[in-house]
Amino acid sequence: MKASPPARRDGHERNLQQRLFPESGPVPAARTAAPPVEPAKPQQQAEDVVPPTGTQHEDVQAAVDATISPDATVDERNTAYRETQAYVERCASGGDFVRIDDTSMKSIALYTMRNENVPSKYRPEVLEAVDREISPQASTEQRMQAYEQIQQYVDAVGGIGDAGIVAEALPGRTADLLGEAHIPTVKQDAQNDAQGILDVGKRDGEDDYGARRDAFADAVRGESEAYREYLTAAVLERDAGAVKSC
Numbered sequence: 001m002k003a004s005p006p007a008r009r010d011g012h013e014r015n016l017q018q019r020l021f022p023e024s025g026p027v028p029a030a031r032t033a034a035p036p037v038e039p040a041k042p043q044q045q046a047e048d049v050v051p052p053t054g055t056q057h058e059d060v061q062a063a064v065d066a067t068i069s070p071d072a073t074v075d076e077r078n079t080a081y082r083e084t085q086a087y088v089e090r091c092a093s094g095g096d097f098v099r100i101d102d103t104s105m106k107s108i109a110l111y112t113m114r115n116e117n118v119p120s121k122y123r124p125e126v127l128e129a130v131d132r133e134i135s136p137q138a139s140t141e142q143r144m145q146a147y148e149q150i151q152q153y154v155d156a157v158g159g160i161g162d163a164g165i166v167a168e169a170l171p172g173r174t175a176d177l178l179g180e181a182h183i184p185t186v187k188q189d190a191q192n193d194a195q196g197i198l199d200v201g202k203r204d205g206e207d208d209y210g211a212r213r214d215a216f217a218d219a220v221r222g223e224s225e226a227y228r229e230y231l232t233a234a235v236l237e238r239d240a241g242a243v244k245s246c
Contacts (some may be wrong), residue, residue: 017043025035029190030242038078048074048078049074049077049078049185050078050081050082050086051081052064052081052082052084053085054085054088054089055088055089055092055097056099056100057085057104057235058086058101059102059105060081060084060085060088060105060109061081061100062102062105062107063084063105063106063108064077064080064081064084064109064113066106066109067106067110067120067121067122068080068109068113068119068120068121069118069119069120069121070120070121072118072119076118076119077117077118078229079116080109080112080113080116083112083113083115083116084108084109084112084113086227087111087112088100088105088108093202103140103141103144105141107140107143107144108122108148110122110144110147114127121151122147122151123154123160125154125160125170126147126151126154126170127147127169128171129150129170129171129174129228130143130147130150130174130178132144132171132174132186132224133171133174133175133178133185133186133187133226134146134178134183134184134185134186135183135184135186135188135189136186136189137184137187137189138184142183142184145181145183146174146178146181149178149181150170150174150177150178150179153173154170171226175187186224186227186230187226187230188228189227189230190227190230190231190233190234191230191234192243193219193231193234193240194231194234194235194237195238196215196219197212197215197216197219197231197235198212198235198239200212200214200215216231216235219231
């Protein structure tokens with residue numbers, strides 16, 4: 001006797017169960033498992049974002065979007081839009097307003113975010129290291145390039161900390177990397193100025209330490225700690241006793 005096809009056997013078993021246990025109701029046919037349903041992703045609160053309006057507002061929005069941290073909240077993004085736009089409007093109210101280029105706009109956006117404690121895509125240690133080591137003579141384009149380059153370096157070595165580079169070592173490495181990229185640094189400024197300090201102290205072939213001391217004091221007055229350190233090191237490298245009376 002041939003076996004019944006699976007479909008007929010299944011139907012027979014369902015009819016038998018319904019006769020024996022009528023209260024249980026009909027037995028559903030076998031079904032394949034449904035694919036797992038992925039949890040719904042939270043919708044981005046785009047409706048809460050308030051885009052800037054006004055002078056070069058599209059450029060303002062693009063600059064903020066390019067420099068703000070991806071982890072920034074909606075409120076932080078709105079603050080960045082609002083305050084950057086306000087900065088641009090103050091510039092535009094001056095009368096002889098010239099359109100702000102993309103690099104300068106990003107610099108304004110970053111400056112505004114730092115003032116408003118809005119996180120940027122650059123780590124605080126990166127910003128501090130570049131600010132310490134870059135020359136005041138560097139252009140806006142060079143400064144923004146420096147932030148980008150040092151952030152990329154930090155990412156490449158594994159971040160800030162034992163797994164990457166410790167925060168204390170970052171300024172020195174920053175000075176080296178910026179120098180290699182031909183971005184002017186405080187270290188280079190100090191090395192260029194060091195010979196001038198030594199030249200002031202020369203009188204008829206003899207060292208005039210009083211004049212050199214005064215020249216050194218004038219050179220470091222109002223300058224950053226980094227410049228004072230580099231200038232001292234550069235002078236002593238050329239003449240170990242050059243500022244012994246300073």
